[in-house]
Amino acid sequence: MTERRTKGARDGRILLVSHYYPPHVGGIENVVRQEAEQLACRGSVVTVLTTGGRRSTAELEAGVRVLRRAAWNGIERRTGVPFPVPSPGLLREAVREARRAEVIHLHDCLYPTSWAAWAACVLTRTPLVLTQHVGLVAHPSAVVRGVQRAVYGVFGRLLLRRARRVLVLNDTVRAFTRDHGARPHAVRQLANGVDTVLFHPPASAAEVRQVRERYGLPVDRVLVLFVGRLVPKKGYDLLRAAADPAYELVFVGTGAGERTAGAAGVHHLGALAPEQVAEVYRACDVFALPSTAEGFPLTVQEAMAAGLPVVTTDDPGYAPYALDRAGVSLLPRDAARLRDELVALAADAPRRERMGRYARAYAERSFGWAEHVRALLGHYAVAGAGHPDGARGSGQAGAGAAAGTG
Known part of the structure; x- marks a missing residue:
């Protein structure tokens, strides 16, 4: 009873848990940071529990308390x-922070940080x-x-069964969570913001030239960009195998693929800050x-x-988003x-322009962080109420709006 009274007096305290957090480069890390900062801007008291380098640290970043446990x-x-x-x-730190929180929101079942959050x-x-x-x-x-x-099979089932809300990006992950113990009525789709x-289009050709010169990129060539870890899962090797004189490849990210840096027509920029990636x-x-x-993926x-x-893999996860295949x-x-x-895109500037206009319009319509966080707060409210099968209100509506689907 004491625990519940303590929590009730501390409305809006949220504990986000992620295996990594920026400046570590990765999609999940960027999502967690945006959620944390957007929630803090809306008045929530947000703590992020994550891992860092060789020593544990605690810092206040953009209104968010970030606790980094030392990790190997x-x-x-x-x-x-x-x-x-x-x-x-x-685990000790997770329990201490859980006692202060109204809701624990963790990202993915796979990592020890998530297991500690489950125990807490x-x-x-x-x-x-x-x-x-x-x-x-x-x-x-x-x-x-x-x-x-x-x-x-072990930790995933424990976490998915315990969660009062399970948020997924698409039907493929929805099926995966159900197969691993998530209660069907607890699963909701919510697109990343x-x-x-x-992230916006360039204002002029002069801006494009200036940015290319700043990063040592050719100013008179078609550039194909890849952003992500340079590993097989991300398709780095496939894109390298698809190299052609019609265009040059630009890679942002780190990984084993950096060993091929210096090849003709291939530019490796390494890990960059979000503002630099946007440039x-x-x-x-x-x-x-x-x-x-x-x-x-967030980079798409x-x-x-x-x-x-955008040229990407024809993954079933895109199906709920009703993308126009002429636009993506x-x-x-x-x-x-x-x-x-x-090669076809490199030779067809009007087609590139049409696809770019479609992409920007779709992103503005479907991927705003305001909608994402509004839906997220609805899911937190449902989880706090303790009856996930009864959620038909703002959380469900917000999830549909943010995902672009019902």
């Missing part, structure tokens, strides 16, 4: 799989909301695939991401907001098909 990141360095191993004390939720009886970003990833390593199945002010979007002509098992949403024509090119994961499409 050797798995990511050696395999490209982002899987930090936190230092001892994570059980010990403190704090309502749990879970965003599941992906299902099983078809990683080329059999060991990694096996570990995924084992983790989702995008900062359509930060590079504006400097390029086409965005390409032949990734697998991602649904609707950013590229659309920047007014770039959805292809099989095949280097030859990818090359043919990019």
Whole structure:
């Protein structure tokens, strides 16, 4: 009873839990940061529990209290799989923060940070909301695939059964969560938001030239941009195999693929801050991401907001979003098909312009952070009320609006 009275006196306290947080580069990290900062702007008291470098830190960033537990990141360095191993004390800190929170919102079942959040939720009886970003990833390593199945089979089921709300990006992940124990009435679709002010089309040809010169990119060539980790899951290798004299490739991100830096017609810019990434979007002509098992990746949403024509994998996760295939090119994961499409786009500036206009209009209509956070607050309210099957009000309506679907 004391615990519940304490929580009731602390309205609007939210604990977000993520395996990584910026400046670490990744889609989930960017989503969590935007959610945290947008929630803080709306008056919530937000704490993010995550991992960092060799020592634990606590900082106030843009109105958000960020707690980074020291972690070993050797798995990511050696395999490209982002899987930090936190230092001892994570569970203790998670329990302490859970006692202060009205709602715990964690991102993905796969990581030790999420397991600690689940245990803290059980010990403190704090309502749990879970965003599941992906299902099983078809990683080329059999060991990694096996570990995924084992983790989702044990921790995934515990988390998904406990969550009062499970938020997914598409029907593929919805099916995955149900297969792993999520209650069907608890699962809702909610698209990620995008900062359509930060990510916007270039104002002029002069701006494009200036940005290209700033980053050492050719000013007179068609540039195809890739943003993400340089690993097979993201399709880095496929895009490299699709290289052609008709265009040059620009890569933003880090990973094993950096070893090919310096090849003719290939430009590696490494990890960049969000503001710099937004500039590079504006400097390029086409965005390409032949990734697998991602649904609707955040970088595709950013590229659309920047007014770039998009070439990406024909993933079933796009189905609920009713994309016009004349406006977004959805292809099989095949280097030859990818090359043919990019060569055609490089030679057809009017088509690139049409696709870019469609992409920007779709992003403005469907991916605003205001709608996302409004829906999120509705889901938090439902989770706090403790009856997920009774949610027919603002949370459900907001999710449909943010996702662009019912």
